[in-house]
Amino acid sequence: MTMTYQLNPFKFRALHQGLILLGSPHSAVTLPYHPRLEFLLHQREVSAADLALLTDQERAVLVREHVFIDWTSTNESLVDRQLGFFSLCGDGEAEQLYQDRLAGARVAVLGVGGLGSQVAYILATAGVGELVLCDYDVVERSNLNRQILYTEDSLGQLKVDAAQQALSRIAPQVKVSVRNTQLLDRDTVAELVRGCDVVVRAVDQPFGIAFEIDEACRSLGIPHIGGGFVETVCTAGPFCTPESVPLNASLGGKDFTAASYYKGPVLGPLAFWLASYVTSDIIRYLTRVAPPQLLDRAVLLDWLTGRMFVQDLRLPQTV
Known part of the structure; x- marks a missing residue:
């Protein structure tokens, strides 16, 4: 079954001098800009078509750098922004696990x-x-x-x-x-x-x-x-x-x-x-x-x- 991803709204992304910055500018990981990566700058969801155009290396970078997440942010949750913060932390553990430990x-x-x-x-x-x-x-x-x-x-x-x-x-x-x-x-x-x-x-x-x-x-x-x-x-x-x-x-x-x-x-x-x-x-x-x-x-x-x-x-x- 194909994994469904959302673009992480809490992950800073920007285009600068031909590079897509993933993260805070002072420590960002970068990807060379290509039109097929335009969705990283302007969309909320990741379509199957978008995924199909990515190289294996690009996909691995986007998952590792927390650009792709498997949950949807909602303003109705008290801890929504905190989950967003946790989505940028850690090494391989899901943000909901951190929240569950607090609960x-x-x-x-x-x-x-x-x-x-x-x-x-x-x-x-x-x-x-x-x-x-x-x-x-x-x-x-x-x-x-x-x-x-x-x-x-x-x-x-x-x-x-x-x-x-x-x-x-x-x-x-x-x-x-x-x-x-x-x-x-x-x-x-x-x-x-x-x-x-x-x-x-x-x-x-x-x-x-x-x-x-x-x-x-x-x-x-x-x-x-x-x-x-x-x-x-x-x-x-x-x-x-x-x-x-x-x-x-x-x-x-x-x-x-x-x-x-x-x-x-x-x-x-x-x-x-x-x-x-x-x-x-x-x-x-x-x-x-x-x-x-x-x-x-x-x-x-x-x-x-x-x-x-x-x-x-x-x-x-x-x-």
């Missing part, structure tokens, strides 16, 4: 504030099957410059309840369970995250809770990732696995003592940047389309200078 995943988001609320939003709209949200705080007006799930109508509500309601409107296909509780130690963390595929560290109180999360996840064999803010610098990562360097062996560790009263300043755009960076690694891990970029390392961004630098947690740390 089968269970992710715990510990803290649904500046980082966690946005991570939950991105994961829900990406099609993750189940979210477990944990927080003990209520929504305040000062949250609204960066915590995307909340509005003026949410003021005074428990964050987990307001987040659950917002996500049910945005992505009703996602199962969202909530826990209104404060995480205090590795035992309370372990009870909550057991059975999850990934854990998001988006809680900063009590001080040092990240180390408890690390120990709990390590004992259960669950990877985790987080980030945070200190003054004008925000930190994405690290992505930790049971084989990673323990967090308490990284910079500061459990011997680090902060002032008892500290209000974290946050610029809205930094929170969006951080959530996007963290969630990208979660999607990489869950889909297996690519390895996490923050594995055993953190990326720091100083907003004032625009400087970004990488901290490798596998190397000896100094203060």
